[in-house]
Amino acid sequence: MIRKFKLTAILFTVIFLTSCTLLPGTDVYISSADRQLSNENPSITVEQIEFQKITPSNTTRTPPKRREPHRNPELEQQVKNYAYKVGSGDVLQVTVWEHPELLNLGAEGLPAIGFLIDSQGFIFYPYVGRLHVSGLSAQLIRSSLTEALSKYIENPQLSVTVTNFASQKIYLTGEISRPLPQTMGAQALTLLDAINQAGGVKPSADLNDIVVIRKGQRHHIDLYALEHYGDMRENILLQDGDQIHVASQKAKTAFVLGHVGRTISISISPEGTTLADAIGEARGVNESSGNASAIYVIRKSKLKGKVAKVFMLDLTNMAAIVLAGEFNLQNEDVVYIAKAPIVRWNEFLSITGPSVGFYNNTLSFLNSLGSDN
Numbered sequence: 001m002i003r004k005f006k007l008t009a010i011l012f013t014v015i016f017l018t019s020c021t022l023l024p025g026t027d028v029y030i031s032s033a034d035r036q037l038s039n040e041n042p043s044i045t046v047e048q049i050e051f052q053k054i055t056p057s058n059t060t061r062t063p064p065k066r067r068e069p070h071r072n073p074e075l076e077q078q079v080k081n082y083a084y085k086v087g088s089g090d091v092l093q094v095t096v097w098e099h100p101e102l103l104n105l106g107a108e109g110l111p112a113i114g115f116l117i118d119s120q121g122f123i124f125y126p127y128v129g130r131l132h133v134s135g136l137s138a139q140l141i142r143s144s145l146t147e148a149l150s151k152y153i154e155n156p157q158l159s160v161t162v163t164n165f166a167s168q169k170i171y172l173t174g175e176i177s178r179p180l181p182q183t184m185g186a187q188a189l190t191l192l193d194a195i196n197q198a199g200g201v202k203p204s205a206d207l208n209d210i211v212v213i214r215k216g217q218r219h220h221i222d223l224y225a226l227e228h229y230g231d232m233r234e235n236i237l238l239q240d241g242d243q244i245h246v247a248s249q250k251a252k253t254a255f256v257l258g259h260v261g262r263t264i265s266i267s268i269s270p271e272g273t274t275l276a277d278a279i280g281e282a283r284g285v286n287e288s289s290g291n292a293s294a295i296y297v298i299r300k301s302k303l304k305g306k307v308a309k310v311f312m313l314d315l316t317n318m319a320a321i322v323l324a325g326e327f328n329l330q331n332e333d334v335v336y337i338a339k340a341p342i343v344r345w346n347e348f349l350s351i352t353g354p355s356v357g358f359y360n361n362t363l364s365f366l367n368s369l370g371s372d373n
Helices: 007-017 032-040 073-081 138-149 191-197 223-229 275-281 318-326 345-351 356-370
Strands: 049-053 091-096 122-125 129-132 158-164 169-174 205-214 217-221 243-248 253-258 264-267 295-300 308-313 334-337
Touching: 091 138, 129 138, 138 158, 169 191, 191 223, 191 243, 205 223, 253 275, 264 275, 275 295, 275 318, 275 334, 308 318
Parallel strands: 049 308, 169 243, 253 334
Antiparallel strands: 091 158, 122 129, 205 217, 205 243, 253 264, 295 308, 295 334
């Protein structure tokens, strides 16, 4: 039983089946009477349909992605060189050896609370005063403080560590187990790290297209290749403010109707599904009623003023079988195998309606054509 599909796909099918004729060795022919009737009922006209034969020029089959393990030397080097840059909200602990009085102590009996970086990126340190540290690594802050304190302390020995990370975050949305902001810290954070720390993705996630938005630019990541094939080229080092969105997986489906072994809907594989695949899944052209010279693929047109694009193929030509094996279907394509080269336009107009409710009438009409000899 074919599941209910979108109104647009049904419209495309009916438009084509009832409006055009592919005569052997000729282009599409519409009778003058049918054309006139079409013009008198202008909700859908012949001129709104784009016809195109399937030829070698439009059958470039997309090769399947080659997925295999790969290292990512560039990422490895980035992780090795990573140094956290502090910012507003972070807390620093500065320890000057043999000078405990310079620690920022909390209440009696409590450990040092450190130095909070204010909204302008400064800390206040004894003797030194206000020191701008935002955007610096702990190592650079240590160097700056060492130089400033050397005016008051002979050969100061000190260490600087970040005790509270708060200034830098990345954001995860969509089909993530825990879609919450993550705070960046002392260790480099990669895309794979962030997703794993969020509990991974949900089963409904579209692993083939993870989007990382950075400074308004969208970067597309193949998480499937990364997680299942170890292709580390798909992994990246995250930066402050990165947004990671995991979309819900949307099934891509095509429909096979008309005079075939069985009418079906088929899932389009990520590696590609061809017209030949679809006809094979439908158990081929019906030998008793199908017309192998009238194979049609109906697709939404991208041309202004056009409603549908119809691809035509004559499978009685043995060479055309190769074309069918190279013609990739797209989401919501409708494959139709006709019975006869002429379908009456006026019958089409009599069953067309504004809602999905005309679907059953359409099938009844098509069935009647199969018994009309």
